Amino acid sequence: MTARRGAAVAIAPHHETASLSKAQKAFNTLVKQIEQRRERLGAWDAVLPVFQKKFVDGLLPLEQASTALRIDMLHRLDDAFLQKGLSKAEQRTLSELIADMARNLLDVSDDAQLKVIYNRHSASGHDSNAAVDRQPMKPDVEPADDLDTLSPDELAERMQAELDEQFKRDMAQHEAREAQRAKRKKSPKQSAAQAKHEAEQAESSKSIREVYRKLASALHPDRESDPREQERKTVLMQRVNHAYAKGNLLQLLELQLEIEQIDRRAINGLGEDRLMRYNGILEDQIRELDQEIQHVETDFRRTYGIAPTVKVAPDTVVRMLTRDIAGMQRSNHDLSIALREFDDPEKVRDWLKDMKRRHASSRFDDDSF
Structure with a gap:
């Protein structure tokens, strides 16, 4: 018996769909949907290690450099605040900016000097706020x-x-x-629905068990005397057991085709009743695959701090990361230039005036809508 791995399960794949029954069309559609979800999970499996390496090697060092540059800027702004020459209005504006910057930096750095600067420019100190947050519930x-x-x-x-x-x-x-x-007491309608559901579940389990038993009978390794054939069947039987444990009917049917236990005619000749049972099982598999995809993508967002509103897909996340790295590089470059200008107190005053103009322009734009 020659194994043909990768045999696709479909009913009359090269014939016109008009000649297929409703159950046969549904079967082919469900198989295709399962394949699409498998491909998406496989794409995630392939891209996750690539993304992680690029994130660790490319973005993390830039984020660390950005934090260091922002801390340096905060110290320079604080030094400028303590020097003479600024008006009270400029000091008030600069103090508010310093407090905002320090508050944001304290979320990513535990530098003790940041707390000192924040406490100097904030109406309420960081430690007192944190103490309130840490009060235990009574x-x-x-x-x-x-x-x-x-x-x-x-x-x-x-x-x-x-x-x-x-x-x-x-x-x-x-x-x-x-x-x-x-x-x-359940209503007659509820009782009938529950009984129907339980009957369908029992039939689904019976259908999967029937396919499994046929495969197990053909692949039992203990019945082989040839060591190489025994090893081959052991590997196949492991795949069968894995598919059966997950209730994966499609994979069991694929294995039957692979070892030529059934052929294309057997798939084409599946009766309507059996097809309807199979379709119910395949629908359950699609729901399970959807849950698995959602879990992978939710975990990905949580791990890398990606907002739920940002669309993620295995074929776009690396490009998205490349764009973020380029943006961080430009931001760090601009920040480095700004830091050199802050050596001159007059530059700080000009920067403050520019910030005030931007703020006023932004407020005007908001009011115009």
Whole structure:
């Protein structure tokens, strides 16, 4: 038996679709949709290590350099603020800018000097704000009147006991609601729908099990005396077991074609009832693949800090990263030039005037809409 890996499962692929039944057309459509999702997952598998290397080697060093340049600019602006020569209005504008810059930098750097600068230019210090954020939530437990007489250990024990009691009450209420829900009688329509769903699930499991048993019977490695053939069947049987464990009907059918246990005529000759059962299983596989794709893409966004509104696809993310690297390079270059100009206090004053003009222009543009 010669294996032909990669055999595609489709009904009469080279014939006019008009001659196919509704179930046959649906089968071919579902197979094609599964292939498209497989290709997308495969593309993600291929591009993720490429993206990670480019991100680590290309973008991360630029982001670190950008942080260092912004910290340098912040120190220079702070030095300019402390020097004489600026009007009160210029000092106020510069102080607000410094506070905003320091606040943003504290999100990416734990430089202690940044906190000093931020506290100098902010109405409320960073440490005090952080302290408020770090205050623990108080449990919804009313203290007893005699708590002042208890030792710290006794107080902790009392509070824990009350929390345990509250937890028990919550669990009891939850169990009572669940028991009440279970007692509610389902309507005849609901009962019929549930019975139909359970019957369909049983038929789906039976269909997958039938294909699996045929494959297992043909590929059982213990029945082979030839070591090379035994090794080949062991590998194939591992693929069969993996597909069966995931309920992957399409992969099992592909394996049947691959080992020539069935041929194209067998696929074309699938009965309507069997096809309808197969189609239901394939629809479930599509939903599972969609969930897997969503998980991969959500995890990708979370790992690299990409907003949900930004569209990501395996064939575009590397180009997107290349564009971000080029933008970061230009930004760092412009920042380096600006830093050299800040050696002159007059340049700082000119920069402030330019910032005020930009702010006024931006506000005018906003008001015009």
